[in-house]
Amino acid sequence: VNIPQLCESIVKGDTTALAKSITLLESQKEEDWALGKELLSQLPVGENQSRRLGFSGPPGVGKSSFIEKLGGHITAGAEKVAVLAIDPSSGRTGGSILGDKTRMEALSRHPLSFVRPSPSRGHLGGVTSSMPGVILLCEAAGYDWILVESVGVGQSEVELVQMVDFFTLIAQPGAGDELQAIKKGILEHVDMIVVNKIDQDNKLATITAQQYLSALKVIGGASVPVKKCSALTGEGMDEIYQFYQSHSYDRGRRNEFLTHWFRSLIQSEFRKRLASHPKWKKEIHQLEETILQQKLLPHQAVDELFQRLGWTNL
């Protein structure tokens, strides 16, 4: 890999070079990651300040359709848009859930767009340790809008909130009881709620929107806007697009993002370095044997490892 050449191609807007670079950042291989870091250091990152938007919501509410429609507005305005989807891949095989599904077909064919699923790898620190770099790469490649979609609820969603300037929860008319309970937990992270599918039941959508407004009031989020739209017919989408356009990012939040990324990298780098070091790789393997022989519990083995590393006072 020729890093300076790759940098040049990325800045020129070469999507093949961009895709290749993202693969380096997402790789589990130490040598790829080293190249990825080199690349980030050489790129003019932080100069193009894009809009970083995060989207989440339960399966079936139409997140992809919404993002594709929004992407259409962005490209129609002659701006470049990158869509990154956090894809909770299988922990056992590393296969991608979304990989086999052709998503956002129209948008992904547009010359101003770049659509890419990012596997969350099923290992700790997966999304958080690679996604921030991927966002910076896309910015260096001149994308004005970075839309990050999280599939499902849970850990990856909490991590996503920390990576974006603005977090939108997508809902649909008349959500069930358990959905409400889950949403209550993310409500406090939410910067906007969009009730999609008004084409299906506008009346119910209005009731649902009001329910969200009430719930937001309870948790002190009365200023969070709740909007309605149909990603299918496009109704309401232009207003939402203009809302995003008028929103400027918060420096404090971007600083939090950098700090969070740093702390996450400390952990994942430690794991990577330990696992690739011949001596400690062997020590860890020996301690695992001891655990399996039921001579030590895992946390006792960790204490032992840290003692062997000489970090008793760390």
Add this chain to the structure above:
Amino acid sequence: VNIPQLCESIVKGDTTALAKSITLLESQKEEDWALGKELLSQLPVGENQSRRLGFSGPPGVGKSSFIEKLGGHITAGAEKVAVLAIDPSSGRTGGSILGDKTRMEALSRHPLSFVRPSPSRGHLGGVTSSMPGVILLCEAAGYDWILVESVGVGQSEVELVQMVDFFTLIAQPGAGDELQAIKKGILEHVDMIVVNKIDQDNKLATITAQQYLSALKVIGGASVPVKKCSALTGEGMDEIYQFYQSHSYDRGRRNEFLTHWFRSLIQSEFRKRLASHPKWKKEIHQLEETILQQKLLPHQAVDELFQRLGWTNL
């Protein structure tokens, strides 16, 4: 905290002592975690070999009702059951999503049961680093069945698979397109699929069950059972209970669990120790300042930190 006394109370079946001990393991405070580790070391863990079952499925399919009904069969058989729910708490406030919802009311009142939501904390290694210890605590307290419920899809689900002997996916009649896509990703981890809510539409449930069987065949999981039930009426639940009863755990899988726990603890212990060490806490803070002044990118700051720690060759 008097550890020997706490141990004694746990082994005697005192649920207040158990709850208190779980809180120690889940605590973010270094001193609580130290006590929790001490407790695990003193308890007769690994002697009572319980059944560890994991449950997941999209919101609204009736996971809690299913688990409550199953718990009813277990307690009717005079066995003790612990229900642990992985609760994707808010990363910002640490508040619990499920905490405000009274769940499994009948089961939680039964003297042979113990029901407890466990916050996943919204930080890396949250569930994986505390849940294994919580499972061991429940086993030491004499629970014969440990039922762990994961809310939603994603990271916490992949981690759950690694912690249990048997993983059941709960579905409902006629799932939507996106649901199918997500389920395809977890299908390979699944040991059984249960289509719930046959009281609502038994015909559609049969079709859904057949669709899952076909999907399982495609990925080479033709031996995975697909069952139907109604957690509401209880139909089919006795057969499922008996199926779980007849299933014995696999030593290899428990070994994988121990190894995975160990590796996860190495990371989280490292983070905790670094964060609580006066010198390194200060160094990290200084590097954060450098990052915020845009003088270093986070991964460059990590390299710098490891250099200062003297781990250049690690």
